[in-house]
Amino acid sequence: MERIGFIGLGAMGKPMTQNLMKAGFACNVFTRTRSKIEDVLAAGAVWCNSPKEVAQKSDVVITNLPDTPDVEHAVAGKDGILEGARAGTLIIDMSTISPVASKNLAIQAEARGCDFLDAPVSGGDIGAQKATLTIMVGGKPAAFDRALPIFRALGKTITLMGDSGAGQITKAANQILTAINIEAVAEALVFASKAGVDPAKVREALMGGAAYSRSLEFHGQRMIDHNFKPGFRMRLHRKDLDIIMETGKAYGVSLPVTAQVRELMSATLNAGQGDMDNSSFALLLEKLSNTQIK
Amino acid sequence: MERIGFIGLGAMGKPMTQNLMKAGFACNVFTRTRSKIEDVLAAGAVWCNSPKEVAQKSDVVITNLPDTPDVEHAVAGKDGILEGARAGTLIIDMSTISPVASKNLAIQAEARGCDFLDAPVSGGDIGAQKATLTIMVGGKPAAFDRALPIFRALGKTITLMGDSGAGQITKAANQILTAINIEAVAEALVFASKAGVDPAKVREALMGGAAYSRSLEFHGQRMIDHNFKPGFRMRLHRKDLDIIMETGKAYGVSLPVTAQVRELMSATLNAGQGDMDNSSFALLLEKLSNTQIK
Numbered sequence: 001m002e003r004i005g006f007i008g009l010g011a012m013g014k015p016m017t018q019n020l021m022k023a024g025f026a027c028n029v030f031t032r033t034r035s036k037i038e039d040v041l042a043a044g045a046v047w048c049n050s051p052k053e054v055a056q057k058s059d060v061v062i063t064n065l066p067d068t069p070d071v072e073h074a075v076a077g078k079d080g081i082l083e084g085a086r087a088g089t090l091i092i093d094m095s096t097i098s099p100v101a102s103k104n105l106a107i108q109a110e111a112r113g114c115d116f117l118d119a120p121v122s123g124g125d126i127g128a129q130k131a132t133l134t135i136m137v138g139g140k141p142a143a144f145d146r147a148l149p150i151f152r153a154l155g156k157t158i159t160l161m162g163d164s165g166a167g168q169i170t171k172a173a174n175q176i177l178t179a180i181n182i183e184a185v186a187e188a189l190v191f192a193s194k195a196g197v198d199p200a201k202v203r204e205a206l207m208g209g210a211a212y213s214r215s216l217e218f219h220g221q222r223m224i225d226h227n228f229k230p231g232f233r234m235r236l237h238r239k240d241l242d243i244i245m246e247t248g249k250a251y252g253v254s255l256p257v258t259a260q261v262r263e264l265m266s267a268t269l270n271a272g273q274g275d276m277d278n279s280s281f282a283l284l285l286e287k288l289s290n291t292q293i294k
Numbered sequence: 295m296e297r298i299g300f301i302g303l304g305a306m307g308k309p310m311t312q313n314l315m316k317a318g319f320a321c322n323v324f325t326r327t328r329s330k331i332e333d334v335l336a337a338g339a340v341w342c343n344s345p346k347e348v349a350q351k352s353d354v355v356i357t358n359l360p361d362t363p364d365v366e367h368a369v370a371g372k373d374g375i376l377e378g379a380r381a382g383t384l385i386i387d388m389s390t391i392s393p394v395a396s397k398n399l400a401i402q403a404e405a406r407g408c409d410f411l412d413a414p415v416s417g418g419d420i421g422a423q424k425a426t427l428t429i430m431v432g433g434k435p436a437a438f439d440r441a442l443p444i445f446r447a448l449g450k451t452i453t454l455m456g457d458s459g460a461g462q463i464t465k466a467a468n469q470i471l472t473a474i475n476i477e478a479v480a481e482a483l484v485f486a487s488k489a490g491v492d493p494a495k496v497r498e499a500l501m502g503g504a505a506y507s508r509s510l511e512f513h514g515q516r517m518i519d520h521n522f523k524p525g526f527r528m529r530l531h532r533k534d535l536d537i538i539m540e541t542g543k544a545y546g547v548s549l550p551v552t553a554q555v556r557e558l559m560s561a562t563l564n565a566g567q568g569d570m571d572n573s574s575f576a577l578l579l580e581k582l583s584n585t586q587i588k
Contacts, residue, residue, distance in 0.1 A: 176485060191463075
């Protein structure tokens with residue numbers, strides 16, 4: 001069985017590491033705040049002092065970090081994975097980062113004889129805990145096949161989307177859809193509410209029809225309840241839209257509504273909602289219309 | 295059994311009338327182009343020369359017309375329904391029109407001792423044919439109860455949303471969601487495609503997750519196939535967004551993304567796509583990014 005290294009044991013990475021250990025994989029770990037993973041270490045994970053050390057001790061190294069610079073630093077920076085890796089080491093980045101940056105990391109890794117997969121996920125912390133993540137993978141088919149037993153311990157829908165970067169592009173498409181769909185639900189429910197119709201009734205009446213989305217079902221309910229405890233934080237979704245707009249520029253894609261929704265997200269951050277759930281679009285729309293749906 | 299009058303036997307109204315006749319209702323009909331309903335007349339519907347005559351011969355009069363002025367003219371204009379109606383006549387408008395105008399028609403009808411329901415539908419021509427429409431109703435509970443046997447011959451999900459106008463407000467919320475969700479699918483698929491990832495694979499990978507919408511499933515498939523045969527025509531959806539923006543103004547609701555999506559719809563009309571399916575947002579996004587997904 002492959003020895004696994006895991007770097008970044010946050011809200012997603014910690015339960016993912018625990019699922020890998022449950023599946024029988026030995027895990028070498030590194031994360032910013034050691035005190036947050038004492039239970040994982042007590043369960044047998046081996047602490048390392050750097051991504052380099054993780055790579056020295058492991059066959060496969062997984063990163064799950066907040067943003068593009070974090071992954072670039074962990075992979076290619078000082079005391080990074082590439083300093084500790086050997087020919088044949090498989091690096092899997094499961095963070096959501098820039099597809100362009102991801103392709104560059106793959107090129108650097110391959111120059112050292114390593115394999116590199118981009119494998120961002122969707123499904124949130126609940127999906128990470130229950131091992132039901134959707135995993136969207138970019139890279140070489142042989143590396144994908146090698147990673148499959150690992151992915152199967154973490155998620156359910158696992159798809160090789162294409163060459164290096166294709167996983168990040170697919171995740172970006174996912175984030176475009178969820179951001180816009182959630183904003184749409186906020187507009188529709190605030191509109192109905194201020195026009196005098198119960199938004200809970202509107203959600204219910206539209207659930208079975210053409211307007212259905214997961215966002216109408218789940219984020220719509222949160223809006224009606226004014227329950228904005230995350231869930232997926234607005235500041236992380238805005239970060240994803242930042243990446244998407246840069247990627248659109250790199251590939252020559254015009255994204256008019258994504259751009260506008262990013263600006264509205266920025267307005268929610270300006271209003272102090274960065275650590276609220278992304279369904280808190282409803283608070284912004286309520287303010288714009290000087291009303292409350294609850 | 296109530297004698298029914300039906301005004302406006304177009305792509306929706308004609309199969310709806312046929313379903314009412316199948317359910318055993320006698321129907322008096324008026325529509326712009328008589329030659330298009332010869333089969334309905336041959337099956338026993340009685341031709342009338344005006345909405346007034348329809349009302350004189352019927353207990354319940356249904357309108358299903360393209361736009362607000364059409365309904366205002368048929369109900370309250372010369373030779374209109376109110377000229378032929380009696381105290382106790384029930385008027386049901388199943389068109390998608392302005393909620394404000396709908397409320398005004400209800401007031402005029404009630405001044406004559408008539409009842410008035412706004413009862414717009416979703417589900418398209420297929421839903422009209424199969425009697426599976428979603429029917430969103432505004433008006434008095436007693437009038438709703440009286441109309442229920444009629445609605446049950448036409449649709450499946452039938453909800454009294456609130457007072458007069460509440461049906462139109464709910465339909466407006468439905469049209470906000472579908473317009474924005476479809477545009478989002480176009481952005482996501484064109485983005486993925488130009489960045490080198492197969493949009494059919496992206497749709498498939500995202501179908502089971504948080505980005506799911508009916509639009510991703512159905513309009514997404516149309517976009518991938520470049521099948522823009524309507525379906526629901528872009529010009530009619532744009533008309534609905536026109537109504538929604540006016541309604542937003544009337545109720546003091548700010549709708550930033552709906553407004554932008556309306557402008558993008560206008561661009562599709564300017565490009566000659568008015569009679570294409572509303573999934574032809576993909577053609578506009580392709581042009582903006584100088585690419586094709588098929």
